Amino acid sequence: DQQVKQNSPSLSVQEGRISILNCDYTNSMFDYFLWYKKYPAEGPTFLISISSIKDKNEDGRFTVFLNKSAKHLSLHIVPSQPGDSAVYFCAASGIYSSGSARQLTFGSGTQLTVLP
Amino acid sequence: GAGVSQSPRYKVAKRGQDVALRCDPISGHVSLFWYQQALGQGPEFLTYFQNEAQLDKSGLPSDRFFAERPEGSVSTLKIQRTQQEDSAVYLCASSSRTGGVREQYFGPGTRLTVT
Numbered sequence: 001d002q003q004v005k006q007n008s009p010s011l012s013v014q015e016g017r018i019s020i021l022n023c024d025y026t027n028s029m030f031d032y033f034l035w036y037k038k039y040p041a042e043g044p045t046f047l048i049s050i051s052s053i054k055d056k057n058e059d060g061r062f063t064v065f066l067n068k069s070a071k072h073l074s075l076h077i078v079p080s081q082p083g084d085s086a087v088y089f090c091a092a093s094g095i096y097s098s099g100s101a102r103q104l105t106f107g108s109g110t111q112l113t114v115l116p
Numbered sequence: 117g118a119g120v121s122q123s124p125r126y127k128v129a130k131r132g133q134d135v136a137l138r139c140d141p142i143s144g145h146v147s148l149f150w151y152q153q154a155l156g157q158g159p160e161f162l163t164y165f166q167n168e169a170q171l172d173k174s175g176l177p178s179d180r181f182f183a184e185r186p187e188g189s190v191s192t193l194k195i196q197r198t199q200q201e202d203s204a205v206y207l208c209a210s211s212s213r214t215g216g217v218r219e220q221y222f223g224p225g226t227r228l229t230v231t
Binding site: 109 | 120147151157158160161164175207209219220222224
């Protein structure tokens with residue numbers, strides 16, 4: 001049972017245009033959401049996050065939107081650059097029944113390719 | 117260079133062998149996580165340490181998997197009697213927070229191939 005889903009395995013966008021990556025979740029206990037970027041042979045790198053008390057967080061070219069009623073979040077990259085080409089993972093965190101760990105639950109990733 | 121480091125970067129093991137994977141977290145980070153990433157999937161949680169205490173091991177797939185962090189810094193993930201289904205990238209992450217909500221910083225991973 002996938003609690004975090006990224007339904008698009010890949011996305012191609014022209015340089016300078018907007019990239020929109022989508023993520024859906026099912027667990028209503030999640031209260032913090034993150035986007036990670038991953039290049040081949042490297043570990044995921046933190047990109048941007050959002051708390052469930054907000055519906056938008058912006059950092060430079062990157063904006064994350066959260067729609068709690070739809071259990072949906074999206075990452076917007078404007079303008080897209082060739083260096084943005086990577087796999088993007090959506091992740092979620094929440095208070096688990098143990099009350100201790102804040103491990104991340106990841107989606108399966110979306111390969112973004114920005115074409116020059 | 118204060119990032120998370122992992123060694124070895126690549127490990128090939130014959131089925132039935134034991135392996136040990138090492139993680140050096142960012143200095144001062146009290147929280148340490150291990151994840152397993154299968155090909156084409158996102159990382160999946162294995163276990164969590166707060167300093168030397170293993171507070172959650174609910175993600176370990178079997179009793180062949182064992183993790184330790186005896187002095188609250190370096191951690192080792194050990195897999196006994198490796199099986200082909202153990203082939204994956206093993207990622208270590210650390211965080212400065214103990215129970216709060218903050219991002220985790222990942223190492224480059226160890227790619228384990230069991231033949």
